[in-house]
Amino acid sequence: xxxxxxxxxxxxxxxxxxxxxxxxxxxxxxxxxxxxxxxxxxxxxxxxxxxxxxxxxxxxxxxxxxxxxxxxxxxxxxxxxxxxxxxxxxxxxxxxxxxxxxxxxxxxxxxxxxxxxxxxxxxxxxxxxxxxxxxxxxxxxxxxxxxxxxxxxxxxxxxxxxxxxxxxxxxxxxxxxxxxxxxxxxxxxxxxxxxxxxxxxxxxxxxxxxxxxxxxxxxxxxxxxxxxxxxxxxxxxxxxxxxxxxxxxxxxxxxxxxxxxxxxxxxxxxxxxxxxxxxxxxxxxxxxxxxxxxxxxxxxxxxxxxxxxxxxxxxxxxxxxxxxxxxxxxxxxx
Numbered sequence: 223x224x225x226x227x228x229x230x231x232x233x234x235x236x237x238x239x240x241x242x243x244x245x246x247x248x249x250x251x252x253x254x255x256x257x258x259x260x261x262x263x264x265x266x267x268x269x270x271x272x273x274x275x276x277x278x279x280x281x282x283x284x285x286x287x288x289x290x291x292x293x294x295x296x297x298x299x300x301x302x303x304x305x306x307x308x309x310x311x312x313x314x315x316x317x318x319x320x321x322x323x324x325x326x327x328x329x330x331x332x333x334x335x336x337x338x339x340x341x342x343x344x345x346x347x348x349x350x351x352x353x354x355x356x357x358x359x360x361x362x363x364x365x366x367x368x369x370x371x372x373x374x375x376x377x378x379x380x381x382x383x384x385x386x387x388x389x390x391x392x393x394x395x396x397x398x399x400x401x402x403x404x405x406x407x408x409x410x411x412x413x414x415x416x417x418x419x420x421x422x423x424x425x426x427x428x429x430x431x432x433x434x435x436x437x438x439x440x441x442x443x444x445x446x447x448x449x450x451x452x453x454x455x456x457x458x459x460x461x462x463x464x465x466x467x468x469x470x471x472x473x474x475x476x477x478x479x480x481x482x483x484x485x486x487x488x489x490x491x492x493x494x495x496x497x498x499x500x501x502x503x504x505x506x507x508x509x510x511x512x513x514x515x516x517x518x519x520x521x522x523x524x525x526x527x528x529x530x531x532x533x534x535x536x537x538x539x540x541x542x543x544x545x546x547x548x549x550x551x552x553x554x555x556x
Contacts, residue, residue, distance in 0.1 A: 271325035280319040295401040347406050350387060354380070354413040361420055365434055366458060374428070377421020384414060427483060430504030432545035434458045434483035445469055448476070455480040457487065465490040466538075467554060473535040481543045486550060493554040495536040501551075502543040509548060512555045 269289075276284025276294050283301060287294035304311030357380050364372040397403070427434055436456025442463040445451045448471050455464055455478075462482050467490045476495075480487060491497055501508055542549055 270322055272319070272322050274325050280315070281324065282315055282318045282322065285322060285325065292399040293401045293404065296399065296404045299401070299404075346387070346390070347403065347410070350383075351406055351410050351413070353383075354410060354417065358413060358417050358420070361417065361424075365420075365424060366438055371424075371428065373424035374421045377417055377424075380414065380417050380421075427504070427545045430545050432481050432483055432502075432504060432543045434545070435481070436462075448472055451476070451478065453477065453479065457482040457485065459484045461486040461488070463488045463490075466492045471495050471536045471538060475537045475539065477539045477541075479541040479543075481545075482547060482549075483545045485544075485547045487542060487544050487547070488550040488552070489540070489542060490552045491540075491554065492538065495538045498537060498539040499551070500539070500541050501549055502541075503547075503549050504544065505546045506544055506548050509550045511550060511552045 271285050271288075272281035273284030273288055273294075274281060276287065278298070283297040284294045286292075286297045301311040301315055304314060357376055361373045361376050364376075424434070433456065436458050438457075438459040440461045441457055442465070443452070443455065444465045446468045448469060451466070451469060455462065457480075462480070462485070464480055464487075469492055471492065471494065480489065542551075
């Protein structure tokens with residue numbers, strides 16, 4: 223019995239000691255399974271380093287892209303643009319190459335800071351660019367077709383759309399700035415600038431009071447008889463010329479109105495009538511010149527004078543308006 227008791231005690235103590243060993247082994251295994259953060263796999267933080275993997279020359283562009291979480295190609299494009307400004311980009315790149323330390327961490331593709339593929343794709347930028355192109359096209363077509371009053375309204379709606387778009391962008395998670403998004407945002411900004419400037423310009427024409435009608439480009443009218451002289455002439459954008467030098471007006475009063483929205487309006491005044499001239503230029507100048515008239519040299523005509531200084535029975539009332547540009551008046555000489 224004593225020997226049996228001793229055996230029982232011995233077995234019990236061995237079992238107890240074995241259980242203690244197993245507990246320690248479990249603790250060792252559980253402690254070993256806990257992953258400790260590796261400093262090399264973590265981002266560089268607030269420090270700026272030259273990238274050891276995203277590099278073409280010195281890794282400066284790659285380091286800047288890692289620091290500010292953007293596409294390295296965007297930084298490279300900026301350096302190229304600055305290089306065109308008397309080599310400024312080259313000087314800045316070389317200076318940063320010498321001053322910025324190289325990253326010692328080995329960057330691998332196993333560590334993913336943010337997986338955009340798991341996020342719902344948002345195509346708001348694509349839709350905004352397409353909508354901007356449509357709005358700008360509508361403004362230009364409306365302006366050239368005489369519907370210039372539509373332009374300021376569309377510009378105001380586009381400004382409201384940009385404000386709403388900015389609020390939505392600030393309240394949604396930001397996505398990584400890639401080269402494609404960079405160019406899309408740049409194009410959207412340039413397009414928005416054109417839309418707003420065009421709207422302000424068309425609104426200014428409305429305030430000035432000169433219509434943007436009559437077509438664009440270089441236009442010229444050369445009537446040779448009073449029947450060919452129109453009562454109203456309109457030009458939208460470009461240069462318009464009204465040559466009245468070959469018209470022999472019959473006695474009486476003739477009214478003529480000519481407008482040019484943007485550009486140059488040139489009028490050759492006749493030599494055988496009394497001119498009552500009324501001009502209006504919103505933004506621009508009025509220039510006076512002369513042209514040679516053979517009828518004056520031969521004594522068959524007379525120079526154009528104001529209505530107050532002549533007794534001629536033929537009177538021509540001219541209402542000439544230019545929104546933005548120049549009004550040129552040519553009087554005959556012999």
